[in-house]
Amino acid sequence: MAENKVTVMTCVTCPIGCTITAEQDAEGNVISVKGNTCKRGEAYAKTELTAPMRSLTSTVKVRGGRHPVVPVKSRTPVPKARMFDIMAEIAKVTVDAPVAAGQTVIADVLGTGVDIITEDSM
Numbered sequence: 001m002a003e004n005k006v007t008v009m010t011c012v013t014c015p016i017g018c019t020i021t022a023e024q025d026a027e028g029n030v031i032s033v034k035g036n037t038c039k040r041g042e043a044y045a046k047t048e049l050t051a052p053m054r055s056l057t058s059t060v061k062v063r064g065g066r067h068p069v070v071p072v073k074s075r076t077p078v079p080k081a082r083m084f085d086i087m088a089e090i091a092k093v094t095v096d097a098p099v100a101a102g103q104t105v106i107a108d109v110l111g112t113g114v115d116i117i118t119e120d121s122m
């Protein structure tokens with residue numbers, strides 16, 4: 001019979017950085033979360049163990065701008081498992097200057113429901 005799995009992680013939801021210990025059963029279900037100071041830590045641990053998400057930053061090529069690229073980010077975190085596919089999608093894009101900060105360069109990237117937006121104007 002498979003044993004439960006215990007994972008120790010640092011919650012990165014806020015600067016306090018609580019050390020969280022989470023236990024999963026043999027099927028991967030999270031059955032206990034300890035060490036979190038607030039509910040957000042519990043939610044973080046469950047998401048991290050079942051469907052981890054990450055904020056993504058990169059750059060997009062600019063045609064006619066004062067710099068060749070503009071920094072971009074995901075409007076909200078994206079599935080960690082899709083990061084490389086999304087980076088490849090971003091690498092295909094070139095935008096024309098002028099570019100506004102917060103401008104959407106890819107809407108609903110790869111069907112994730114997340115937009116890729118500029119972080120700066122150009």
Ligand code: SF4
Pocket residue numbers: 011012013014015016017018035036037038039040041042044
């Ligand atoms: S558990 Fe709550 S208090 Fe602790 S780091 Fe996470 S968000 Fe901050």
